[in-house]
Each structure stands twice: as structure tokens, then as C-alpha cells.
Amino acid sequence: MANGCGTNGKRGKGRREFLLGTVAIGAALTLPGTARAAEIRELSGGVKVNGKPAKRSTHIRPGDVVETAAGAKVSFVIGDDAFLLREQSKIALERPPVAKSSVITGLRVLTGGLLAVFGKGSKRVETPTATAGIRGTGIYVEAGTTESYLCTCYGEVDLRQRGGEGHKLIVSGYHTATTVYATSVEGRTMVPAELKHHTDQELIALERLVGRTSPLLKHNQRLEGTGQDASGGEVVKQAPAEPAQSPPSESPKAQTATQPPPQQAVSPQPAPQQTAPQPKPQSAAPPEPSPPPRPRPTPPPESKPPDQEWRLPPPRLN
Template sequence: MTDEAFEARRRALLRWLGAGFFMLGARPAAHAGALGDAPGPLPPGRSIYRIDGDVLVNGQTADEQTRIGAGDRIQTGPGSQVVFAVGQDAFILRERSELRLSGGGGLIVHGLRVVTGALLSVFGKREHEVQTQFATIGIRGTGVYVEAEAERSYVCTCYGRTQITAEGAPEQTESIVSVHHDAPRYISGEGERRIQPAPVKNHTDEELALIEALTGRTAPFSFTMPGRGSGGENY
């Protein structure tokens, strides 16, 4: 994602926050205040919080009533993204992305494969595994941002614990404990050191707060909505 495209996405998110899009169903419109004003979990039977642009679920055009669960494939077109939750896990899938969910069926997701594009995720306390072409990431109760690029993968452990292993080189692995975007990594498909330090990029604390709220949790950092005092960082 280019800097211009990411900035456009960030501005759109902030417009949703400031315009009261945290309202769900018949709830009163939330004031753009502290994280406590963010939405609660989605209503029963609903997976998608917001769609922008062209989104497919299992090859079919999705809308906000489309259900998503283990075993599903989600794709986004150019200039598109989808914000959704499955059980105790929640996601923002960026434009030009493909995500495959695996698990025991229904709302129990154990594994994810980011085929292309970028995914911001927050997870409940169960163990999960996220895969890209170049990396396997073991996760439990964590916020993580992943980009699947053509020649490398990008992983930011936003908070929590991850175990990153280079695909095809199981001896190259790194355990990360992060409080606040402490140790982003690039993972490549070749070389003596396939896991390398990386910058923090292309995701925001506001986005993490939003998707945590969709599961009924709060993000583990101080956060105030934009325009109402100090807020989370934007990267």
C-alpha cells in the first residue's frame, strides 16, 4: 500500500469515528469520546461491521448481512476494505487482499492465511496461527498486523506475544513480546537471516481500538477518540 493510499484509508477511518459510526443497530449514536463510547459486540448473526467497495465472501458479493466463519475466503478489490468479527476475533482486511479462514466451523477460527494484501487482527485467548507465503505466526490473545508482499512478509506484533517462523527454515524463529508495536519484522524467503527488523507502518491505534471493541474488549493502551484530547498513534 502506498503512503497516499494508506493516508486516505486513515482519514476515512477517522471520519467514521468522528461521525458516530460506532452506533450499532438501535443503540444511541456514540459521542466521539473515550474508548468506552466505542461499539459493543456485533448483534447475534452479524459478522460485518462495515464494507467499503467491492468485497467477496466465497466468491459472492458481500454486504453487511453476509455471515463470515471458519472455512470462508474473503477478497477485497482495489480501493476496498471490510471490517468484521468472527467469535472473539476481529479484523480489518485492506484493499487488494485475500484471506482464508480455517477452523472447526462456525465461529471457531484456528488458522488464517493471508494470501495477498494486508490484515489487521485482534484475537481472543485461544491459540491461532497466521500464515503467509514466507512466515508462520503463532498467536494467542494478541493484536497483529500482517502484509503479504511478493518478495517478503511484514509482521507487527502490536501487543501481546507471537512466535514468528520463516517458512521453509524452521530453525529461523523469533519469540516476540510487545507492549505497543515494539518489534515489527520483515520475513523473506531466502538468506541466512530471513527475519529482520522493520519499521512500524500502515496501521493505527484507532483501528486496533475499533476492532477490539467489536469483540467487547478494550485495547491495552491509553486511547482517546480523535479531536477529544490525546489519542493513539498513527503509523
């Protein structure tokens, strides 16, 4: 009996340890940032991580520096956040206070452009001219030394100018863009800007990388119902082609009344040539009347010699 009880006790202890281990693993998978490893999803062109060429198998972690060459781009996931780094860009991911954590608390966009979608929790994005506190937001950032472009694609952003000369809270449902200058321009350091260099399709694809549905899908569906597109214009919808239907039969009289007379083919006639109008000649003065012709003189009648000339006989000499 003692041996049996000892055996059952060992089995019970082993079962408890197995169950406790299973619970611990499940809890670890639900911790923020541990559900998804930091991994590259798309890579093209020259990409470096911490100065070394990156591959698809390269992991990107908090504290790393990622940069792209001309014509290159890279998309990657860290925890619940997804990123798309444009060409000729460089970012530095902040290292969190907790060691070996795969959750970033913020990043710095040193140069170039970055499109990013963030999960729950507060994050901070910095550029040379601006600081943005974000929460569950989709943003696009272009960083420069004298000015930065930041579009709040959706969500909430607490935007500040690095010199402390400007601040505003942006709550956006669809692409609210701002240019932040290093120094005041015409008395302002923050100026509204237009949408540029990023698309809804890219944001939707990034959200799918982390298993979320982009709020832009619902936004665009609502606009389709109102006949407008995302930019505020009208959406031109093409109606589906309807099957051809035969017209209802009509009586011969109705068909005769409604049927238009047959058209006769008309051959094109050449356009008549137009001649330039000729100037009318000025009427000349009437000619002076010529004197009436003089009658020709009647020639004298021709004298005819007599038929026989009569002469005196010569005198006789005695």
C-alpha cells in the same frame, strides 16, 4: 385427590423442563464463539466472500475466503476475534475440526494486508513466507511472495520463517515489527522493521467491536504522564487557557517606577543610498614653471609735426 395430584405433577414437570431449557440456553450463550455471530460491521467497495459479492447482511464463517478489490475494505467479527481487511487483499479462514463452529483456529493471508485482534486461545496466522503462533494478540500482516511484514502490536507471537531458517519469540507491549524473507538476505531471514500502514485508533476500534478495551489505551495514558508519545518522542500538550486575572493594585509611586516610558512612534527612515567608492586620481607630476613674461617694448614716441615749418626764401635773380 388423584386428579389434583396428577395435575400438580404435570405442572411440576413442565416447570422443571422450562428451567432446564433456560439453563441450556444460558450455557450455549457462554460457549466460545457463540456469543457473537459472524457478521460484517463495515463494508465499502468491491468485497467478495467465496467468490460472490458481499453485502452488509453477508455472514463470514470459518472456511470462507474473503477478498477485496482496489479501494475496498471490510471489517467483520468471528467469535471473539475482529478483522479489518485492506484493499486488494485475500485471506482464507481455516475450518475448525468441530463442525458448525464459529471459532476459527487460524487463517492464511494470501495477499495484501490484514489488521486483527484475537481473544483468548491459540491461533495461527500464515503468509507465503512466515508462520505466526499467537495468543490474545493484536497484529498487522502484509503478505507477499518474497517477503512478509508482521507487526506484533501487543501480545505474544511465536514467529517462524516458512523454510525453517529463522525463529524468534516476540513479546511486545507496543508495535514490534519484523520483515520475514523467503530466502536469506545478507545472512538473515528476519529483519526488524518500522511501524507502517496501521494505527492505534484502528486497533482500539477493533477491540471495541468485540467488547474489549485495547491495552494500547493504558499504554498511551502512561506515556502521556511521562511526556512522551507512542513513538518515543515528546508529547506537546497545550495548557488550558487560564481566566484573565487583574493585576494587584499598586501605589502611584510603584506604578510610576515600574511603568516604562511611553514609546514614541518612529517613522521609518529611508536607508541612505550608498555610492560606490570612486577611485582616487593619481597625483600628476607638478607642471614645469613657465618663464616670467617678458616686458613689452615701449613704442617710440610719436613724432609730431612742427606747428609751423620754417623755410629759406628763394634766391632772387637779377
